[in-house]
Amino acid sequence: MFSKLALKNVTKSMKDYTVYFLTLMFGVCLFYMFNSLDSQAAMLQISQSQQETLKSLSGIIGYVSIFVSVILGFLVVYANGFLMKRRKKELGVYMTLGMPKGKISFIIILETFLIGLFSLTAGLVAGIFLSQGMSVVTAKLFESNLSKFVFTFSGGAFWKTLVYFGVMFLVVMVFNMMSVSRLKLIDLLSAGHKNEKLRIRRLWISVILFLLSVGCLATSYYLIEKNGIFLINNRFIASLLLGIIGTLLFFLSLSGFLLRVVKSNRKLYFKGLNMFVLRQFNSKINTTFVSVSVICIMLLITIGTLSTGLSVSQVLSKDLRTACPYDVTMMGYPGHQETESGSTVTVVSPDDEKNIDILASLKKAGIDLSQYSDSYAQVKVYEDKTVPYGHFLTKDNWPQIMGEYSEENASSSRMYLIPLSDYNALMKMQGKPSLALASDQYAVNCTYENLIPAYQRAVQNGTAITIDGKKLEPLKTVLSIGYFDSSSGSDIGTLILPDSFFGTKKSAVTYLNLNYRPGTDAETADSSLKSASINSDVFPFACSFVSKKATYERANGSKTIASYLALYIGLVFLIAAAAVLALQQLSESSDNAERYGLLRKLGAEEKTVNRALFTQVGLYFLLPLSLAVIHSAVGIDTVNKALVTVGKMDILGNIIMTASIFVVVYGAYFLATYLGSKSMIRQKEIYRRRE
Amino acid sequence: MEQILKVEHLEKYYGTRGNVTKAVDDIGFEVQKGEFVGIMGASGSGKTTLLNCLSTIDAATAGHILLEGTDITRLKAKQLSKFRRTKLGFIFQDFNLLDTLTAYENIALALTITGTPASEIDPRVKHVAEELEIGDILAKYPYEISGGQKQRVACARAIVTKPALVLADEPTGALDSKSSRMLLESLETLNDDLQATILMVTHDAFTASYCRRILFLRDGMIFDEIVRGQDTRKQFFSRIIEVQTLMGGDNSNVL
Numbered sequence: 001m002f003s004k005l006a007l008k009n010v011t012k013s014m015k016d017y018t019v020y021f022l023t024l025m026f027g028v029c030l031f032y033m034f035n036s037l038d039s040q041a042a043m044l045q046i047s048q049s050q051q052e053t054l055k056s057l058s059g060i061i062g063y064v065s066i067f068v069s070v071i072l073g074f075l076v077v078y079a080n081g082f083l084m085k086r087r088k089k090e091l092g093v094y095m096t097l098g099m100p101k102g103k104i105s106f107i108i109i110l111e112t113f114l115i116g117l118f119s120l121t122a123g124l125v126a127g128i129f130l131s132q133g134m135s136v137v138t139a140k141l142f143e144s145n146l147s148k149f150v151f152t153f154s155g156g157a158f159w160k161t162l163v164y165f166g167v168m169f170l171v172v173m174v175f176n177m178m179s180v181s182r183l184k185l186i187d188l189l190s191a192g193h194k195n196e197k198l199r200i201r202r203l204w205i206s207v208i209l210f211l212l213s214v215g216c217l218a219t220s221y222y223l224i225e226k227n228g229i230f231l232i233n234n235r236f237i238a239s240l241l242l243g244i245i246g247t248l249l250f251f252l253s254l255s256g257f258l259l260r261v262v263k264s265n266r267k268l269y270f271k272g273l274n275m276f277v278l279r280q281f282n283s284k285i286n287t288t289f290v291s292v293s294v295i296c297i298m299l300l301i302t303i304g305t306l307s308t309g310l311s312v313s314q315v316l317s318k319d320l321r322t323a324c325p326y327d328v329t330m331m332g333y334p335g336h337q338e339t340e341s342g343s344t345v346t347v348v349s350p351d352d353e354k355n356i357d358i359l360a361s362l363k364k365a366g367i368d369l370s371q372y373s374d375s376y377a378q379v380k381v382y383e384d385k386t387v388p389y390g391h392f393l394t395k396d397n398w399p400q401i402m403g404e405y406s407e408e409n410a411s412s413s414r415m416y417l418i419p420l421s422d423y424n425a426l427m428k429m430q431g432k433p434s435l436a437l438a439s440d441q442y443a444v445n446c447t448y449e450n451l452i453p454a455y456q457r458a459v460q461n462g463t464a465i466t467i468d469g470k471k472l473e474p475l476k477t478v479l480s481i482g483y484f485d486s487s488s489g490s491d492i493g494t495l496i497l498p499d500s501f502f503g504t505k506k507s508a509v510t511y512l513n514l515n516y517r518p519g520t521d522a523e524t525a526d527s528s529l530k531s532a533s534i535n536s537d538v539f540p541f542a543c544s545f546v547s548k549k550a551t552y553e554r555a556n557g558s559k560t561i562a563s564y565l566a567l568y569i570g571l572v573f574l575i576a577a578a579a580v581l582a583l584q585q586l587s588e589s590s591d592n593a594e595r596y597g598l599l600r601k602l603g604a605e606e607k608t609v610n611r612a613l614f615t616q617v618g619l620y621f622l623l624p625l626s627l628a629v630i631h632s633a634v635g636i637d638t639v640n641k642a643l644v645t646v647g648k649m650d651i652l653g654n655i656i657m658t659a660s661i662f663v664v665v666y667g668a669y670f671l672a673t674y675l676g677s678k679s680m681i682r683q684k685e686i687y688r689r690r691e
Numbered sequence: 692m693e694q695i696l697k698v699e700h701l702e703k704y705y706g707t708r709g710n711v712t713k714a715v716d717d718i719g720f721e722v723q724k725g726e727f728v729g730i731m732g733a734s735g736s737g738k739t740t741l742l743n744c745l746s747t748i749d750a751a752t753a754g755h756i757l758l759e760g761t762d763i764t765r766l767k768a769k770q771l772s773k774f775r776r777t778k779l780g781f782i783f784q785d786f787n788l789l790d791t792l793t794a795y796e797n798i799a800l801a802l803t804i805t806g807t808p809a810s811e812i813d814p815r816v817k818h819v820a821e822e823l824e825i826g827d828i829l830a831k832y833p834y835e836i837s838g839g840q841k842q843r844v845a846c847a848r849a850i851v852t853k854p855a856l857v858l859a860d861e862p863t864g865a866l867d868s869k870s871s872r873m874l875l876e877s878l879e880t881l882n883d884d885l886q887a888t889i890l891m892v893t894h895d896a897f898t899a900s901y902c903r904r905i906l907f908l909r910d911g912m913i914f915d916e917i918v919r920g921q922d923t924r925k926q927f928f929s930r931i932i933e934v935q936t937l938m939g940g941d942n943s944n945v946l
Contacts, residue, residue, distance in 0.1 A: 266812075266813075267809045269809070270799060270802070270803045270807075270809040271803065272806075273803070273804070274803075275796055275800065276800060279789070280791055283790075283791040594787075595789055595791075598789065599804070601746075601748065601781055602781070602800070602801055602804055602848075603772050603774070603777070603779070604772065604776065604804045605769070606769075608804075
């Protein structure tokens with residue numbers, strides 16, 4: 001009997017709260033899909049390093065999943081509280097019929113169990129099937145091929161999902177039992193008649209609070225713009241706090257402010273159901289402003305992760321062709337060479353810099369480069385008696401990568417010098433015509449896009465430099481040739497001088513750039529050269545090794561990690577936020593059925609009533625989104641500014657993608673909520689008439 | 692006198708073939724402009740069904756209802772809402788005020804639904820409020836005022852659109868006797884001063900005694916009709932009790 005009651009209740013609430021169950025299902029589905037990533041490796045043709053990437057990705061996802069499960073847990077508990085509140089009257093009826101609390105608890109627990117069972121089963125089944133499709137995406141992100149289609153099933157992810165969500169539902173059961181034991185019959189039966197006390201009465205207070213919130217937000221934006229997003233200090237924290245306070249105040253006061261504004265225009269206020277809709281909005285926002293603010297911040301996180309997360313990864317992998325013009329770069333510099341046992345030996349003292357000669361050291365160790373390549377060149381880079389960056393760059397275009405601009409910084413950080421012959425060897429490697437300089441001429445090389453215009457202006461103006469007491473005139477165009485491979489940076493400005501200037505100078509860094517002969521297996525060649533580079537018997541100085549292939553794969557790996565994390569976190573936050581909004585509106589609509597029914601009795605047309613409902617639901621969905629969009633515009637702008645040092649982001653494409661995800665997911669939630677509410681407020685007797 | 696409402700052979704059946712309940716069984720009557728008519732009857736006598744048919748909330752099975760010459764049983768769903776908002780005013784037992792709106796806005800709402808120009812709204816609301824002596828509580832929310840005041844706000848809302856007919860469904864049902872008296876006096880004022888035509892459903896003899904004419908329903912049919920004429924309210928009350936005794940009231944089947 002009781003089980004039958006529970007089953008009936010579940011089916012009934014499923015009908016009313018389809019949105020919630022679908023969200024739950026979707027959450028389970030996402031959880032499984034992302035946790036089953038490592039098992040998809042079976043389908044992919046990927047290299048060792050990519051497998052490692054996948055492994056570390058699933059490691060990170062494991063940690064993120066804890067966070068995600070907390071978010072989903074909150075959603076479940078919150079939604080459940082909503083459902084319980086809605087059912088107070090029903091529980092009251094059980095109690096008046098003399099049903100003991102134990103039995104009521106039993107019914108509730110059974111219901112929770114059934115709901116959990118249903119959503120888990122459906123979500124897991126969907127997840128298992130959808131994760132097959134995800135392999136294709138993974139393959140694409142890794143730029144590899146699907147070897148063959150294998151239906152994969154991740155037992156680990158399966159059990160993990162079961163345990164995580166099982167715990168969630170257990171918590172909900174405990175919450176429900178607690179709320180049943182706290183039930184009082186009198187409260188239950190009069191539950192429907194309690195009016196919500198208006199917390200802000202006076203509209204002018206709302207106006208002041210609203211202005212205050214705008215002030216808070218503006219200050220917050222100003223601070224974060226000024227401070228930058230990656231520098232966590234007091235200003236950053238102040239900006240964050242002001243942002244949160246501003247958001248809360250904004251939603252607390254917004255409805256009152258709107259009401260005040262619209263009220264002052266009687267024509268607008270007394271038009272159709274405007275007055276009704278605004279009052280509806282105003283009456284609920286006082287209790288929901290906290291959740292609406294939280295939703296706004298969740299949406300901000302979603303927009304932020306989706307648009308910048310993907311962009312960051314693109315920036316990292318973009319321009320690899322210019323960042324890595326050679327197959328391999330070995331960079332020798334004075335310092336410690338780490339031996340295989342982990343201890344370090346100092347081999348070359350900084351005074352001995354002249355001894356850094358990679359080619360010679362390789363030869364001495366008997367490593368024959370010609371087995372891999374017949375195109376390589378060594379470049380020596382000098383720092384002695386050079387000009388500071390401040391000679392070319394000003395405060396306005398000072399690259400952040402060199403720290404905050406200051407007079408001292410501008411005059412102390414010095415530009416590197418390269419001899420013309422070394423430079424021309426590289427030009428030859430790249431198949432470009434060699435450069436010719438007069439004996440009193442210099443050239444500027446820069447591969448860092450954002451600075452090229454500044455240098456260009458300087459050389460156009462004929463900025464001269466003086467080295468060793470000799471004045472040099474510039475070549476009137478800025479060169480842009482990478483003289484080393486790098487995974488992290490580019491050349492922010494190097495001077496090329498005629499060889500005659502370098503006679504007795506000591507080099508600071510020596511690069512050996514190398515291109516493999518076609519047909520060489522890059523992976524094995526890389527590994528043998530790399531092991532040489534860390535061998536203190538080969539190089540009596542510190543040497544770092546960068547290979548194009550490894551850099552590519554690493555970049556692709558981090559792109560994959562960033563994309564998946566952004567999608568995972570973004571989607572979970574999005575569905576959680578949208579589901580909370582939808583639930584609030586749905587439960588409110590069932591409360592509002594009476595109000596809308598009255599409007600009909602008063603003779604408001606069906607169309608007008610529906611429009612009022614649409615506006616009401618629309619306001620709830622749109623307002624947190626709008627503020628989140630404004631927040632994220634500022635956020636994205638600061639991230640963009642911070643990343644300018646690394647390269648330009650293609651933010652537009654990602655914003656379009658984020659927007660389309662929003663339109664689809666958020667839009668679907670909105671539509672479902674509107675349609676659900678509409679059917680809830682529809683009073684049957686009115687329709688009986690013309691059937 | 693101008694005829695406002697004419698009900699002809701109205702029937703409303705519930706249930707399916709073989710198991711039919713005749714909630715309203717061949718009822719016919721007329722209401723003139725400016726009348727204050729009461730409909731009395733015990734629970735189950737069909738008075739609420741009759742009111743639902745009149746208010747177009749429910750559809751009649753057979754018969755005609757003519758309001759100012761329009762047969763409302765033949766109106767399409769779209770015309771119905773227009774009919775309701777222009778021709779009818781409602782007063783409900785449980786007030787049915789919107790708790791999110793102030794008293795003023797509750798009254799104004801009826802006007803905004805009919806699309807009254809904003810400039811006309813304020814004077815009309817104020818005028819009706821004056822008439823019903825609720826001018827001083829207009830800025831308050833429903834939960835801040837008493838039941839009697841709420842019902843008078845509801846009256847104001849019903850009357851502010853100047854409807855052809857005001858339908859009141861047990862308006863004193865949720866009020867104490869003092870508030871009831873005040874409300875009924877207000878209705879009388881509306882009836883006298885503003886020439887509002889009121890059709891009130893009640894089962895309470897005291898409430899009904901404020902009407903000018905009373906129709907008694909039993910088992911879906913008109914059992915009796917009495918007119919107050921020159922009687923005082925007290926005399927009229929006694930006559931109502933007499934008819935009720937004759938009808939047997941709620942306990943007729945028990946005795």
